[in-house]
Amino acid sequence: MRADPAEYRLVSPGSLDAVLLLMAGEPAQWLPIAGGTDVMVLYSAGKLPSRKLINIWNIPELQQIEVFPDSIRIGAACTYTALRNHETVSREFPLLVTAASWTGGIANQNRGTLGGNIANASPAADSLPALLVYGAELTLVSVRGERRVDYRNFHTGYKQTVLAADELIRDISLPRRFSGYLSHARKAGARNAQAISKVCLAALGQMANGAIRDVRLAMGSVAPVPLRLAETERLLAGKHIEPSLIATVKKSVPWEISPIDDIRSTARCRAAVAGNLVAEFLEMLASERTNA
């Protein structure tokens, strides 16, 4: 059933403060809409749970990218196009830029926002594993004030987050300390463009004295939430990359994730591919060492 626009309200308070005030007045009543690439799909299908929408597109406070000496702060309503065009983001956060280039076609990248991707909380979102490995911190705001949340603790279950009913994501902060890392983003999907991932990987790694000094791994579409592979990371820390280690990882990764069968793939295929993607990254990291 197509939605009848007469049954929906959409207000444009114009400033962040006015948006938060409205949300505080009637918590859980108002659904924020930025570029609409998720919300409008549900709306058109008549599946939108809320009848009251609040426009947060074109609010300048949510669209800035600020570069500080130790971190970069990305406004939640920055589009994928804005991320791809930003010099510091492109240079220092290639995993995020690659994920942005995977997200829909150009028209959707011109409208889709990073904050929207986070709030939509799909475990299949391509940009979320990148945020996990870069150690993102979110600023959540409401009329009650603001709080900073480690992004690792943001998703609590399938499409569940710690965002309160009167809160908005204001910005995403990334520490600028990964430029010396090998970064690798890989997506397994039915086609390159406009396809939701069957499995995707964001990986960062750094070698020292022939061994893994630090490794950070996160995956999408393999669990109810975008998942940091903490156990596999622990298993790899300090190790030399040998064939036996790669064989172990191919077992540990499927153990650590909890993939399902759905329209895009099967649990069995996802488990195998997930192990292979991490193995592929380790082989790259090993050859990085011999080249260095």
Added chain:
Amino acid sequence: MKTLPETSAKCELSFTVNGDAQKVFAHPMERLLDVLRNDLKLTGTKEGCGEGECGSCSVLLDGMLVNSCLVPVAQASGANIVTIEGMSAHALMAPLQEAFLECGGAQCGICTPGMILAAVHLLEKKPEPAIADIREGLAGNLCRCTGYMQIFEAVARAARRRVPA
């Protein structure tokens, strides 16, 4: 940004479409696509999937390529909108039309307005695109007839004609 009334009643919205100032009376959540087609009778913008996958409803909103099926019309308030009808005077239009004809880049024609707008959006940023740029620039536009190669070739040919070697 203009504050809109807090009701689901219709409200007056103004924007520029193809260079002309327009006022429409619409519900804020009406899709820009429907307002263009039904209120302004600009039926060159097509509806394909209605969920942002196919690119048939592409328009330029303040110079940005967007799927008009995913834009609530209230978000277009005050904007500058260009539809396929507004492209006739554009410098890229003649080379693109000729190249699409010569290469067989249009068959049934439903995807063509979106393909042309995506091509213009690309060529304005990258006048000399590599084939990979063309593939990426048009990746959000689906075509059920051509198999795409003719369309990519048409865009490449139009770019070569416009930028003499």
